[in-house]
Amino acid sequence: MTGRKGEASGFSLIELMVTLTVLAFLILLSTPLTRAWVQSAHQRSAYGMLIEALGRAKALSLRNAAGQTDQTLPVAAACLIGSDARVVVPVGTSLSCAAGIVWSSTLPEDAKVTLATGGGALSCVAYNERGLALDATVGGLHCTPAPNNGQQAIINVIVGNENALTVSIP
Template identity: 30%
Template sequence: MVISQARHGGFTLIELMIGVAIMALLLLAAAPFTMDWVDSARQMRARSNLIEAVGQARALAMRNPEAVSSGVAVAAVLYQPGQSALCVVTRESGAWLASTCLADGKSCADKDTGKAAAGVSWLGCISSPGNSLAMKVADVDFLCAAYDSRGRQLDTTDLVASACVSPDSASVSITAGSQEGVDVSLL
């Protein structure tokens, strides 16, 4: 009597478990790199939005639609850290048209187009900012920067509770997670 031994192909359970263990180790090793990549993307999005906001504010200030005299703030960039919103507001008849970026009850997460507060000429929302995004000027939170009709940065105290960034502060440092700060010029 001849007993045939058929050879079956495939992997043993031990081989499969070793393969799964190797994949798990690779995923664990890649996780910190992924977080750095995500933080870097958040930082670059915030940088791009701030550069755009400064450009919009300076352009609007130099157009000077209200013919405000030189040396008086015409337009300003506002930042709302809790909402991750940047906006450009203008002055009309001696008063700022808005002191906040978003309309009451609105957030950057809203999909509708009516989320900007009245008087906001440009609104930029930093998508997916995470908990670690920070914009600072000399270790103080950045809230606003104001510009006159020549596009020069001014110090003003009538826009937000604390004074806007002084002209001596030429840049905002943006950090996210463990990323080094990236400076954005306000000039």
């Protein structure tokens, strides 16, 4: 194709190669940034779901629909089974993470929820009718112990290389 003065118009092969090289370099640079952004979004999502589960379980325990008066027995619990967060209430006289589900949500697959002390995995948090966390067993799962010496138990939410987000058990 020729231009006004007989010159070729369009892009030369060199110009196209330089443009493609610069574009490939920019994509290469943006990949780690995108991965970090996705990990941060997953971590914040898991953090929010965990806060919601703990808050709902505590609110249900304070409502005490079962009329429980024994402070050593759980009235509601927030359970974490795999990546499934659940809030459960007793069915009849027993409390299980598999029955009496009043709320559930799925955490991002790459989220790890651990206890800050000991680093063990979080399985559940049980509350009595006063909304206090109990050292209890719910459906075969040992729940996070109640705070000791006035210190609240801390939960870490970790995704990839992100710094842990901490949640205090209410």
